[in-house]
Amino acid sequence: MDAQLKSIRFTLNGAPASATVATHHTVVEMLQEQFGLFGARESCAQGLCGCCTVQVDGTAMTGCLTLAALLDGADVVTIEGLDADGTLDPVQEAFIETGAFQCGFCTSGMILMIRQLLDADPDPDDGAIRDYLSGNLCRCAAYPEILKAVKLAAKKRAAA
Amino acid sequence: MSATAKTRQVGRSLPRLEAREKVTGRAEYIHNLRLPGMLHAKIFRSDIPHGRIKTIDVSAAAAVEGVFAVYTGEDIKRVIPDPYFGPAFHDQPILALDKVRYAGEAVAVVLASDPHVAQAAADLIEADYEELPAVFDEVEAMDSKAIVHEELKPAGTFPDLKHLKGLRDTNVALDFHLRRGDTDKAFAEADHVFEHEFKTQRVLHLPMEPLISLAECTSDRTVTIHTASQSPSFVRIEIARLLGWADNQVRVRTAYLGGGYGAKLYIKLEALAVALTLLARRPVRVAIGMDEVFLTINKHPTTFKIRSAVTKEGKVTARACDVWWNGGAYADIGPRVTQKSGFTAAGPYDIDNVTIDSYAAYTNLPPAGALRGFGIPQLVWAYESHTDLIARELGIDPVEFRRKNILREGRPQATGTAMKDAAFDAVLERIAERLDWEKPFDRGAGTKLRGRGVGIGFKACIAPTTSVAVVNMGADGSCTLYCGTVDMGQGSDTAMAQMVAEVLDLEAEAVRVVRPDTDITPYDMGTLGSRSLYHMGHAVRLAAEDVKARLAALADELGLPPGSNIPIPEMFVKRYGMRAGNIIGTGTFVPSYTSPDADGLTPDATPFWMVGGAGVEIEVDTETGHIKIERLVNVCDVGTPINPAIVETQISGGAVMQLGFTMFEEMTFDEGQLTNGTLADYRIPGFHDLPATMTNETVDAVQQSGPFGAKGVGESATFGVSPAIANAIHDAVGVRLTSLPLTPEAVYTALQKSNLENGDS
Numbered sequence: 001m002d003a004q005l006k007s008i009r010f011t012l013n014g015a016p017a018s019a020t021v022a023t024h025h026t027v028v029e030m031l032q033e034q035f036g037l038f039g040a041r042e043s044c045a046q047g048l049c050g051c052c053t054v055q056v057d058g059t060a061m062t063g064c065l066t067l068a069a070l071l072d073g074a075d076v077v078t079i080e081g082l083d084a085d086g087t088l089d090p091v092q093e094a095f096i097e098t099g100a101f102q103c104g105f106c107t108s109g110m111i112l113m114i115r116q117l118l119d120a121d122p123d124p125d126d127g128a129i130r131d132y133l134s135g136n137l138c139r140c141a142a143y144p145e146i147l148k149a150v151k152l153a154a155k156k157r158a159a160a
Numbered sequence: 161m162s163a164t165a166k167t168r169q170v171g172r173s174l175p176r177l178e179a180r181e182k183v184t185g186r187a188e189y190i191h192n193l194r195l196p197g198m199l200h201a202k203i204f205r206s207d208i209p210h211g212r213i214k215t216i217d218v219s220a221a222a223a224v225e226g227v228f229a230v231y232t233g234e235d236i237k238r239v240i241p242d243p244y245f246g247p248a249f250h251d252q253p254i255l256a257l258d259k260v261r262y263a264g265e266a267v268a269v270v271l272a273s274d275p276h277v278a279q280a281a282a283d284l285i286e287a288d289y290e291e292l293p294a295v296f297d298e299v300e301a302m303d304s305k306a307i308v309h310e311e312l313k314p315a316g317t318f319p320d321l322k323h324l325k326g327l328r329d330t331n332v333a334l335d336f337h338l339r340r341g342d343t344d345k346a347f348a349e350a351d352h353v354f355e356h357e358f359k360t361q362r363v364l365h366l367p368m369e370p371l372i373s374l375a376e377c378t379s380d381r382t383v384t385i386h387t388a389s390q391s392p393s394f395v396r397i398e399i400a401r402l403l404g405w406a407d408n409q410v411r412v413r414t415a416y417l418g419g420g421y422g423a424k425l426y427i428k429l430e431a432l433a434v435a436l437t438l439l440a441r442r443p444v445r446v447a448i449g450m451d452e453v454f455l456t457i458n459k460h461p462t463t464f465k466i467r468s469a470v471t472k473e474g475k476v477t478a479r480a481c482d483v484w485w486n487g488g489a490y491a492d493i494g495p496r497v498t499q500k501s502g503f504t505a506a507g508p509y510d511i512d513n514v515t516i517d518s519y520a521a522y523t524n525l526p527p528a529g530a531l532r533g534f535g536i537p538q539l540v541w542a543y544e545s546h547t548d549l550i551a552r553e554l555g556i557d558p559v560e561f562r563r564k565n566i567l568r569e570g571r572p573q574a575t576g577t578a579m580k581d582a583a584f585d586a587v588l589e590r591i592a593e594r595l596d597w598e599k600p601f602d603r604g605a606g607t608k609l610r611g612r613g614v615g616i617g618f619k620a621c622i623a624p625t626t627s628v629a630v631v632n633m634g635a636d637g638s639c640t641l642y643c644g645t646v647d648m649g650q651g652s653d654t655a656m657a658q659m660v661a662e663v664l665d666l667e668a669e670a671v672r673v674v675r676p677d678t679d680i681t682p683y684d685m686g687t688l689g690s691r692s693l694y695h696m697g698h699a700v701r702l703a704a705e706d707v708k709a710r711l712a713a714l715a716d717e718l719g720l721p722p723g724s725n726i727p728i729p730e731m732f733v734k735r736y737g738m739r740a741g742n743i744i745g746t747g748t749f750v751p752s753y754t755s756p757d758a759d760g761l762t763p764d765a766t767p768f769w770m771v772g773g774a775g776v777e778i779e780v781d782t783e784t785g786h787i788k789i790e791r792l793v794n795v796c797d798v799g800t801p802i803n804p805a806i807v808e809t810q811i812s813g814g815a816v817m818q819l820g821f822t823m824f825e826e827m828t829f830d831e832g833q834l835t836n837g838t839l840a841d842y843r844i845p846g847f848h849d850l851p852a853t854m855t856n857e858t859v860d861a862v863q864q865s866g867p868f869g870a871k872g873v874g875e876s877a878t879f880g881v882s883p884a885i886a887n888a889i890h891d892a893v894g895v896r897l898t899s900l901p902l903t904p905e906a907v908y909t910a911l912q913k914s915n916l917e918n919g920d921s
């Protein structure tokens with residue numbers, strides 16, 4: 001297969017990073033193969049479930065559809081970056097306290113989306129949460145606990 | 161020792177042990193594994209439902225730069241001469257041989273270091289078939305001229321399948337018959353006879369983590385399989401059988417599973433990965449995409465004809481059940497589903513005269529297996545819809561009608577087994593209470609009509625099955641648990657650690673649970689059918705008690721007075737002169753069980769009963785057929801919960817999954833071709849599908865025979881959901897849906913039909 005290679009430089013979880021990627025490589029592939037980061041993971045591979053979510057320049061993106069080559073110059077945050085200083089993000093804490101996951105496969109994507117939600121709306125009601133997270137699927141259906149986690153995280157962030 | 165617990169560990173709602181790894185994205189899944197020198201496998205699949213393979217042209221694929229090799233079923237035979245696997249029948253070839261039996265069956269494989277290269281090459285493979293007539297419907301399959309398997313090949317592990325050995329020209333992979341009392345007489349004498357037919361559709365598990373297996377030859381005589389499997393011990397034994405090797409030459413290990421629900425049981429990709437690594441002499445990774453998960457395993461559609469004899473007072477005196485299960489092209493565990501669920505097809509009612517005839521049929525569709533309930537949700541759908549119809553017909557309140565007929569403690573169920581620790585009445589009463597059943601109900605007005613309904617069901621646990629556990633105490637007093645139960649999100653690691661901790665007075669958080677690995681963890685039949693908490697729970701309890709007994713013996717040996725509270729590490733030092741040694745406790749559990757006799761009867765059908773029910777309040781929009789679920793009440797008898805918070809999430813998770821199977825999920829086929837095999841076309845429940853309010857409860861109960869009074873919970877909440885909603889639709893708008901899913905189209909069409917019949921429009 002003729003693959004065009006491209007060298008990119010970007011920020012990954014706060015540190016400078018560089019990679020040489022084929023133009024057809026996705027963000028998930030690059031994070032897994034070149035950086036050993038497995039928190040963004042491929043499930044539907046169609047942009048429909050949110051398991052592959054990463055944050056690019058402050059916005060949550062589907063890592064299964066975004067091409068790695070497009071990250072040149074971007075600021076990329078993955079789930080592994082949230083506790084870089086050794087302490088959990090309030091959303092992560094809230095997930096543990098409310099038991100907002102079962103198998104955990106969807107959890108990284110949920111947490112990144114919820115952080116973005118709370119940045120935009122620090123005190124969302126049930127309807128707003130459901131709307132915002134409607135693109136994140138959880139086959140274990142931990143949805144009721146995730147709703148609780150969002151509210152708890154909102155409280156934690158307000159208190160901090 | 162700091163980890164010594166003063167409080168009870170069983171009954172604590174502690175967060176999952178692996179919580180931090182999961183919220184930081186660092187939990188280990190098999191997907192994370194890369195092996196040095198590994199090749200990626202991509203599969204070429206059949207595009208016809210039934211046909212004889214004439215040629216497979218792999219030349220273009222093999223010529224692609226970067227392709228390591230292309231293999232077909234004939235190549236597999238070089239390393240596995242008889243490459244057919246399956247838990248009930250040895251009917252499934254690793255890659256298709258001679259015939260293809262469903263559209264989507266694996267026919268050839270490309271290996272390459274770059275998965276994109278392997279995929280591009282696989283797309284170049286061409287196969288030529290002589291097409292054969294195909295059969296898709298489970299009832300038609302019973303006497304169809306289209307024969308999926310020319311000869312039946314039971315695996316030999318199940319005695320009730322032996323009579324099928326060598327049978328030719330039939331699609332019936334199991335027939336289960338139960339005869340209790342005299343149904344003919346009861347029907348002849350009945351005041352009323354009711355007969356209905358219900359259908360369920362094909363749906364699938366769809367764990368967010370697609371199936372994946374890696375295999376590597378770790379020496380000339382050993383192979384290691386890294387796999388997202390719910391049943392590592394089964395995989396080991398089945399792969400050893402295929403290879404003609406000893407069990408100890410096969411190592412099977414798992415990590416956390418990204419969901420299972422029955423999709424990752426028995427052999428799925430493991431045999432293919434092993435064959436490929438033996439052929440290539442390189443590690444091989446077989447990871448399928450979500451589109452291929454749709455073609456791998458799903459849930460049996462059913463047709464259920466149910467007939468009841470009822471007195472004018474509303475007592476059911478006889479019930480006759482005919483159930484046909486659409487197993488798809490390979491039996492997988494279907495014959496077990498047919499038999500085990502056959503035990504309870506007449507429902508949780510006290511009925512003296514019962515016949516059950518249950519048939520598993522092969523068809524030319526993707527294979528069906530066990531999905532969260534082992535066939536039970538399909539049955540409850542039918543018998544609870546039927547029960548509701550009878551009550552309505554007789555003008556008896558549906559809850560009251562159930563009260564009249566419900567199986568009480570000590571009364572024999574259809575198999576003759578007396579009910580024990582099955583709190584049907586408590587579950588029913590709790591649902592009624594939560595719905596304020598006795599109070600007046602707002603029925604809505606105009607085009608928005610409201611209704612409510614209930615459904616309850618039960619399940620026998622697969623039996624007899626074995627679990628073995630080892631608890632290893634180190635010289636510092638810390639404990640490691642070795643058990644083969646796979647944590648796929650149900651929280652088993654945490655519950656097992658709580659049981660170890662309870663026995664040994666530790667903090668559950670301090671108990672380490674080793675990931676299943678057949679080189680390390682002892683035998684377990686599999687993480688399936690809600691059996692683990694009970695079976696492995698007992699094994700774990702016994703292993704911990706063994707450690708405790710050995711500690712006491714050590715104290716005695718050291719001349720310590722009974723009850724002395726000398727710290728454990730000091731005992732080790734006294735005994736070994738330094739911080740050294742282990743205390744190893746083992747536990748094995750297998751419950752009693754009596755196989756059914758020729759009439760399907762047994763005094764001991766199950767180690768425990770799972771009981772669950774649901775109640776709903778809904779609003780139907782009569783202009784669109786749209787249903788809003790305003791309230792869903794789930795109640796289960798789980799014995800005494802080990803971890804109440806996790807139990808609650810199992811209940812809500814099971815109920816919401818079943819909500820998807822009830823309201824919209826359906827695999828659609830056109831002449832055997834799946835037409836909606838992606839998440840874009842096949843919708844699963846998301847945040848917007850949650851009921852406006854949902855409560856999840858357990859009733860106060862004790863499973864006398866269970867570890868610490870507990871029993872399994874993974875499936876119970878699925879039982880009642882579907883019929884409760886259909887019953888509520890009937891309650892709201894007077895139409896009865898007899899096929900799942902209950903889509904707006906189905907509701908709307910039924911409403912139109914009933915309006916026409918009533919001359920309203």
Ligand code: FES
Nearest residue numbers: 043045048050064
């Ligand atoms: S894997 Fe990217 S959205 Fe599903």
Ligand code: FES
Nearest residue numbers: 102103104138140
């Ligand atoms: S926790 Fe399993 S998919 Fe969400």
